[in-house]
Amino acid sequence: MIDYDYLVVALGATVNSFNTPGVMEHCYFLKEVEDAQKIRRNVVDCFEKASLPYISEEEKRKILHFVIIGGGPTGVEFAAELHDFLVEDLVKLYPAIQDFVKISIIQSGEHILNMFDQRIASFAETKFQRDGIEVSTGFRVVKVTDDLITMKSKSAGEISIPYGMAVWSAGIGTRPVIMDFMHQIGQTNRRVLATNEWLRVHECDSIYAIGDCASIDQRKIMEDISIIFKMADKDNSGTLTLKEINDVLEDICIRYPQVELYMKSMHMIDIRDLIKDAVGDSHKEAMVVDIEEFKKALSHVDSQVKSVPATAQVAAQQGNYLAECFNKMDQCKEHPEGPLRMTGSGRHYFRPFQYKHLGQFAPLGGEQAAAELPGDWVSMGHSTQWLWYSVYASKQVSWRTRVLVVSDWTRRFIFGRDSSRI
Template identity: 85%
Template sequence: LTAASGGGIVAYADSSRAEEASEPPPRKKKVVVLGTGWAGTSFLKNLDSSRYEVKVISPRNYFAFTPLLPSVTCGTVEARSIVEPIRRMFDKKRKDVAYYEAECFKIDPSKKAVHCRSAVGTNLDGNGDFMVDYDYLVVALGATVNTFNTPGVMEHCHFLKEVEDAQKIRKSVIDCFERASLPNLSEEEKRKILHFVIIGGGPTGVEFAAELHDFLVEDLVKLYPAIEEFVKITIIQSGEHILNTFDQRIAVFAESKFQRDGIELSTGFRVIKVSDDSITVKCKSSGVETLVPYGMAIWSAGIGTRPVITEFMNQVGQGKRRALATNEWLRVRECDSVYAIGDCSSISQRKIMEDISTVFKVADKDNSGTLTLKEINDILEDICIRYPQVELYMKSMHMLDISDLIKGGVGDANKESMVVDIEEFKKALCHVDSQVKTVPATAQVAAQQGYYLADCFNKMDHCVEHPEGPLRLTGSGEGHHNFRPFRYKHLGQFAPLGGEQAAAELPGDWVSMGHSTQWLWYSVYASKQVSWRTRVLVVSDWTRRFIFGRDSSR
């Protein structure tokens, strides 16, 4: 068996097949998966585990359906309903899948091993440390919160990343109401205690604000009528608008709905310090600082890099990055046999200008030193697979075919006889790389990457050795033997806005907002559940909430 060294995926050379027959079956390759979030579980569910010896390492023995975490903060959905035990996801007949409840604290690519620490505190090696070696490593560790080193945030703010966070928030909200109900409090103190501040106006912050608002007006004010008038929710957002990754129409709709609901939007403010009872904000335009008294604060202003990833990036010479750089086949750059998927990674798309001479040479089949329109058209599909920015650029410039790109000014009559030399070819493509897009840190991307990578692993046997993937352009083999690079397919995104209303942005520039969209949201999120068990639980939680309201006990 030989492993392709530079490749997206390691392949077995066909020539070695015959010899294998007489030898004992080869040892199954060891695949170690770090993390059981969106990316890790999507990989595991789609991997044909009969081909590999699989070991899964994660400090949490369950998968959490993060899009419903904001609903857990207010008891709309119970925490138990959105988690699925990881062991239930394994195929029962497969004995070659093992799960270890532990945290990986070091990746050692030179020894092809990961160092782990037991999360349950058993005494394995004096301190619960152990080592697991791999043939292939799949890093799916996700991201952590990012406080941008703002003083006091770690100590005083809540976060919304894990199931435990959501449970803590739920308890704290009720705590605030009970505290504000105690005797002998001044009005000012009540206002302070019942001031809920959300820092960060992205999808998570906005959804939490909406959920909290519903909880307050639908359930809590009935139970605490005496203090209703003191309740306030504020969103602090440093940008000009909330939901700035969404279509402008959705941002406007959300902002006006929140205005009607009495949710205050402080846009254009940056939080510079948090103390136990006040938040210091700075107006970005005037530079004036103000103190905002609060009872409870939630920080949802960005994601950061986990220390184990930072350390690994330093080892492989990616020190200055925020996420692990992979190639388009999701293999970590400059690191054999290690793949990274989900929030901990980002694909660094190869620029076409770096390969321009090779592309030209491959296209120039007759070695004439010039390309005809036919020669370019023959390779165009390969180019667009390998360098998606070419297609994006043409789309953004409203170009219909490649001749528009190659010779902007050529009239229709001249197209067929067009020829370009290398310099003209370079000039035509020199702006294309500006269209390289990064994929967002979302569950949708993580799940698609997990699925794609599992597919690659499942088909490894069928691949012929190739240096950098699928194409005539960059590989030696025939196109069909090789793998297409990962391509993200955006299926749209939702923003639940409370009061049984939601906004959605769907493929094809389709935007929908209001009550019917909320029903679409219910059906999509019910269908996306990982198992029938959680689906039934989630739907019955929604039903219970409709009939009886939320549970407001701690």
């Protein structure tokens, strides 16, 4: 037993097989360091086995068929790295069987990388086609045995393909310890822990959760619309002027970030654009709204509430946010999670966590990558790969780690990858 003042749950997630028969028994995964070691050993074993003189050509094609199930960023990056490893290194050691090597991606959606810009998805599919990586979209895996993968699509029906190694990268699930904790605190029938906007687990005063094991329940503005109106109506007139709304708008946008997102999505310049449809022509000059018009103006705002993606970028920002909060915890023990200025406190304490998307990369092998960065900027090709190298190195936790990573890349460029089994 260990006593604690504050507990941060950051256990991540585990594999989600969606109860597909045979997945846990026959597939490799991409979650732990041990998984990477198992995959590396098995890839080399496949080449060793296929090199035996008594193995038929049909059996060699089966043994050297590497299948990745899931066409998201993780599956695509693994397929690209595996292709480079096989083509640039292993086939030089096993030239007699290089023609039997095949890599396939099975994706249930219509495109791989469907969370990226469509231009990136098309670029990735075209590059994989040139590289000889077969991409099967619109297929859902329904069963995995020790030598066959059965998949189904609406157009082609059910198809079974032989394989030598299958890697499952089709989703994440909840770790058993998290499920037990959720049961203890009454968060049953959920996939992950529910936290408030300050990353504190609901109904747990001193427990916080970040990363893939948790999700933020952003409070809806319509739940508090009457309270917001009352706080803004300082003269108790029953109506809000443009000045009164502007006085609390900054606080509203901090507490309910969906307001700012909605205004941006609708290309609104200021608060006038937000309320003009709710204000009648007879008093448009004064821009005065009552409670019903105020509700109407904000009625569609909550549609912009979105879950943060399950990425390391989110977890890193959440970790930095909590570190700053804990460092200031002694300064505001009474109300560490607010309140906002419009409720009469006079100043903010801890602002709610707000994720800032800094972009995302998709390494595609062959020293090429694709990037989707803020401002709708899409970049693809060799230059983007070097941008990815620089970003990846800069995100390491220390200069020692950065030097080790860069030195590994340098050795790979000069001498190739280590193809030993261990």
